[in-house]
Amino acid sequence: MALAANSPADRVEQLIILTERLTELIAYESQAFENRRPQDAAANIEETGRLANLYRHESLRVRAEPALVQSAPVAQRERLIQATKAFDAVLARQARAIEAAKLITEGLVRAIADEVAASRQQASGYGPGATLAGQPASTATAITLNRRA
Template identity: 65%
Template structure:
């Protein structure tokens, strides 16, 4: 009968690391698709993945918090597996940063459009049709809110 080596991977830890790595890689892929959609100025293309991305992000948050709280859960996995998980996590962080930039740019553009439309509406309301040297500008209507469709 042979003795088990102290360096032998723990199968439960190995399985946990493998599952967390696969989860991280899948989530990275979905977030990358969303970032690409925003970069292509087609945010509507990201809608198809929102539900799955949210579900996987919640799982990732839960599992990564568990591991942070108890590193022993993955300590028994092989060095190669843990290195793969680290690389997957680094790739995920990079894609999140990319998505943040893409969403911020889309938000900036959208806000600029809303301000331009509001300014144009205000300018149109201030025009008057009076003539002559003593003509007075007609009072403008009170400002009103612009309602936007959140799905647009």
């Protein structure tokens, strides 16, 4: 998918609209993560993915062929530069929010795993002396079935 621009000014205007919409969507996602409501971010995931792919494609295209935008009015190109700076700032904010959510999730998973391991240590063995005193029980357990017995 690519932009269907009739002129460099048209292309720049479409890039501004695309960048501003993508900035809005990612700002909304960042806010959702910051508010610990990642399910809210999922509502626009398809549109965000589609627009991000289009943005990436068009950015690469303009980088490879600067003539696609060079003859657009300077004021319009400045608006695109400002929109891109705002987009970069929102991406940095989103990266921080996602990193924080990741750390929280990893901490929860680690706490649950530690709790499971601790409960297994207490319950290991079936009779007296099944667990040696002072020796931690293995956190991994295996079950072997012997059909001959």
